[in-house]
Amino acid sequence: MDNSLLESLLKALEFSPDNIELRLQVAKIYINNLNYIKAEDHLIQILDKEPKSKYKFLLAKCYFNQSKYNLTEVILEELIEKSNNIDYLELYCHCLLKQNNHSSALSIYQNILSINNKYRNEDFESLFKTSIGGNSSYDFIDEDASSILKKPTINFNDVGGMDKVKEEIDLKIIKPLIHKDLYKAYGKKIGGGILLYGPPGCGKTHIAKATAGEINANFINIGINDILDMWLGNSEKNLHEIFETARRNKPCVIFIDEIDALGANRNDINKTAGRTVINQFLSELDGIESDNDGILVLGATNAPWYIDPAFRRPGRFDRIIFVSPPDEISRKSIFNIELKGKPIGNIDLDELAKKSKEFSGADIKSSIDIAIEQKLKESFKDGVPKPLSTKDIIKTFKKMKASTKEWFSSAKNYALYSNESGLYDDILTYLKIKK
Numbered sequence: 001m002d003n004s005l006l007e008s009l010l011k012a013l014e015f016s017p018d019n020i021e022l023r024l025q026v027a028k029i030y031i032n033n034l035n036y037i038k039a040e041d042h043l044i045q046i047l048d049k050e051p052k053s054k055y056k057f058l059l060a061k062c063y064f065n066q067s068k069y070n071l072t073e074v075i076l077e078e079l080i081e082k083s084n085n086i087d088y089l090e091l092y093c094h095c096l097l098k099q100n101n102h103s104s105a106l107s108i109y110q111n112i113l114s115i116n117n118k119y120r121n122e123d124f125e126s127l128f129k130t131s132i133g134g135n136s137s138y139d140f141i142d143e144d145a146s147s148i149l150k151k152p153t154i155n156f157n158d159v160g161g162m163d164k165v166k167e168e169i170d171l172k173i174i175k176p177l178i179h180k181d182l183y184k185a186y187g188k189k190i191g192g193g194i195l196l197y198g199p200p201g202c203g204k205t206h207i208a209k210a211t212a213g214e215i216n217a218n219f220i221n222i223g224i225n226d227i228l229d230m231w232l233g234n235s236e237k238n239l240h241e242i243f244e245t246a247r248r249n250k251p252c253v254i255f256i257d258e259i260d261a262l263g264a265n266r267n268d269i270n271k272t273a274g275r276t277v278i279n280q281f282l283s284e285l286d287g288i289e290s291d292n293d294g295i296l297v298l299g300a301t302n303a304p305w306y307i308d309p310a311f312r313r314p315g316r317f318d319r320i321i322f323v324s325p326p327d328e329i330s331r332k333s334i335f336n337i338e339l340k341g342k343p344i345g346n347i348d349l350d351e352l353a354k355k356s357k358e359f360s361g362a363d364i365k366s367s368i369d370i371a372i373e374q375k376l377k378e379s380f381k382d383g384v385p386k387p388l389s390t391k392d393i394i395k396t397f398k399k400m401k402a403s404t405k406e407w408f409s410s411a412k413n414y415a416l417y418s419n420e421s422g423l424y425d426d427i428l429t430y431l432k433i434k435k
Contacts, residue, residue, distance in 0.1 A: 103223030161330030198323035201362025250294035259299035322426035
């Protein structure tokens, strides 16, 4: 580090603290010398006065290099909404990979390639492609089944609240497995499909895992981008192999998140490739050439109104279940789980649950993360971890807005005006709206 130059700039800042270009040069020197904490401090002061994208991107890089991936993601999501700048997308892809969110990272990588098909990044290439000629590393054909098969260690006892959802799943899945002979006597197949819908972050994945654990079944958790592939024909192959793996390992629960991206209404799809993937999925669901007895497919979506009506035909996703934001009992349970292993003082879980109304599970986790970041700043002074209190977490509620509110403002319109079959009545019940 050129200490003399830095000292000169810092001295100049004392006389001209509002000089943005001067402060920016100081921040860049700190970044070049890997002192991201000091750089972060100066960039925040710059952004207070001039919130330009280029300064926000520098701050995102500082957060990324300090492993503050949640904060990095928040900034980059805002920047990407306004611009398809490849630098933003590239850092976002790295950020998602650091959090092991490979499916979303693949989607971002595909976006970069659609903007610039000459783009190359060795880190991404090695993860997302096995060869320049074609197969995605998400192509399951050559993978050992054990890499996608899991045995969940949780069951319904580990899921707070959600009684109605459990009851529906019990009727559709658990009872048939316990009373196989009765179902066979009536010619009823064991398995089928259930569609879980509701606001993001409300436990759809968690209840799916618990379902598999409840019946001691194998579990395959698939993100939509683990299926969709940039190479023509690979998406259909991926889908087929997922189902074949499940058929070889019955009973098996296949959980597909963001299924609205896979099951979008075919009338809205112009590309033939998109339609063939949907048709392949419907064929796998029907088990036309294979036996799906003992296979349960759980799909999760935030937007069921975009799904092709063919998906809701009997024998496919014939049971649609609304997963509402966690109630007070569930919120208390989530706070208890998320606070385990962290330095805490006197925590009143009842108070936290009461004051976090409308919060999703993801919102609760985020509130704790924000409180922890504040405690870390205090702890840096003497290196001693400061315990979290109820007051610390409640403070964060004032800085947050429940993410479920935006979803309900949109969902309410569908429930009121596009609900001839009564499919979305549960939304109106939750909102206490009478038709």
